[in-house]
Amino acid sequence: MLEILLVFSVNGAPLEISDRIFNSYEECVGFVNTVADMDVVKSDYKFRFVSLDGLLFDGQCIEMKEWFLTQGRINT
Numbered sequence: 001m002l003e004i005l006l007v008f009s010v011n012g013a014p015l016e017i018s019d020r021i022f023n024s025y026e027e028c029v030g031f032v033n034t035v036a037d038m039d040v041v042k043s044d045y046k047f048r049f050v051s052l053d054g055l056l057f058d059g060q061c062i063e064m065k066e067w068f069l070t071q072g073r074i075n076t
Helices: 025-034 063-068
Strands: 005-009 047-050 055-064
Touching: 005 025, 005 063, 025 047, 025 055, 055 063
Parallel strands: none
Antiparallel strands: 005 055, 047 055
């Protein structure tokens, strides 16, 4: 089973990880596109958009294992 994280930054602030863990990339993409109220997620699962209230969102949907490996938090 995949565990997909939504990792994002608002207005250039430090990265945050959403509390919700998604079961698929499609579920994460659907959530982001719903929040953005348009299709904003690219084929590499990254996104960048400005919300209606003027906030800049940058982020990606990424597999939990991949995220922590790239952040150096899992020792193998």
